Amino acid sequence: MKKKTAVITGASDGIGSSLAKLLVNYGWEVIGISRNTKKLNSLKNELTKSNGIFKPFPCDVQDFTKLKSIEKKINVPDLLFLNAGIYTPVDASKKNLEHYKNHININYLGVINAYEVFLPKMLDVNQGHILIMSSISGWIGLPKAAAYGPSKAALRSFAQSIRYDLNAKGITVQVCSPGFVETSATSINDFYMPGLLKVDKAAQLIYKNIHTKKFEFSFPFGFSTFMRILSILPDKLSSYLINKIN
Ligand SMILES: NC(=O)c1ccc[n+]([C@@H]2O[C@H](COP(=O)([O-])OP(=O)(O)OC[C@H]3O[C@@H](n4cnc5c(N)ncnc54)[C@H](OP(=O)(O)O)[C@@H]3O)[C@@H](O)[C@H]2O)c1
Structure with a gap:
């Protein structure tokens, strides 16, 4: 059977790297894109030992031309996981x-670059995910998230919008909105992170959820439910509660 x-x-670190390992172990071929060549190659070496196929392509998602050159070398993706991102807490x-x-350039426009590059062949075959x-952080403005939050809110809105055109052409669109996951990105946080998840657990939850029909999924359940409620409360109440917790 043809590999997916x-x-x-x-893909070189954190959630992307963990999902790459999981997919390779389930028999997928994974094309890994990120800037750090050393980390990508070490992941390739690790996965090759277990006969998996992981193809590293060092590239900054801001580099549209380089992304385009990668697209020419690979199969049509069954799954396009637009995951690359940075996180810096800021004092506004x-x-x-x-x-x-x-x-905005990496988290939002980086996703748009990869989307524009890989989408056309998925449309040619009328399938893909x-x-x-x-x-x-894309659901509601949070303290110190004035740089990160808007990029994630924009991605959510983008996903909500593109699904109408893409679903009609056989392409599934999903958005993943996690709480805290233990990675290098969150290691800089100096505050208590409720429901902090191990990265491999997060990858397993993503794998489970891509096999559902949910448009948006989030985890862990308790913290994401609390945040969901917070995001729909009247502003006076939600900002009061956020101030209290902060
Ligand atoms: N950890 C959390 O709690 C959490 C929660 C919600 C959402 N997320 C989102 O999940 C995604 C992964 O985060 P993570 O926690 O796994 O972070 P991470 O461990 O820091 O990994 C980030 C990945 O993105 C890549 N990357 C960053 N800038 C890039 C660029 N310009 N071009 C190409 N690749 C780039 C990094 O690789 P290179 O440095 O090699 O380029 C790395 O592979 C992010 O979008 C993040 O916002 C994370």
């Missing part, structure tokens, strides 16, 4: 222009 192909951006009373721009990595 997954393209994962942000300070100067943060570079952080604001970087988050696009999974966009957002965050619960």
Whole structure:
């Protein structure tokens, strides 16, 4: 049987790397895109030992031309996991222009670049699955998330919108909005992270959820339910509660 192909951006570390391992172990061929060549190659070596196929493509998601050259070398993706992202907490009373721009350029426009590059061949075959990595930070403005949150809110809105055109052409669109997952990204947080999940558990939950018909999925259940409720409360109440917890 032909192996399924997954393209994962942000495959060198954290959630992307963990999902890459899981998919390879389930017999998928994984195309891994991110900047760190050393980390990508070490993942390739690890997975080759167990006869898995992991093809590393060092590339910054901001580099549209390089992404295009990768697309020419690979099979049509069955799964396109648009996951690459950065996270920097900011104090909004300070100067943060570079952080604001970087988050939009990498987290949002990086996803758009990869989407535009890999979508046409998926449309040619009228099938495929696009999974966009957002965050619960995209649901409501949170303290210190003025750079990160808007990029994730934009991704969620993008996913909500594209599904109408893409579903009609046989392509599934999903958005993943996790709470806290233990990775290098969250290791810089100096506050208590409720429901912090191990990265391999997060990868398992993503794998489980891509086999459901849910448009958006989130985890862990308790914290994401709390955040969901918070996000639909009147602003006066939600901002009061966030201030209390902060
Ligand atoms: N951890 C959490 O609690 C959490 C919660 C909700 C959502 N998320 C989202 O999940 C995704 C993965 O996060 P993570 O926690 O696994 O973070 P991570 O461990 O820091 O991994 C981030 C991945 O993105 C890649 N990346 C960053 N900038 C890139 C760029 N310009 N071009 C290509 N690749 C780039 C990194 O690789 P290189 O450095 O090699 O490029 C790395 O592979 C992010 O979108 C994040 O916002 C995470």
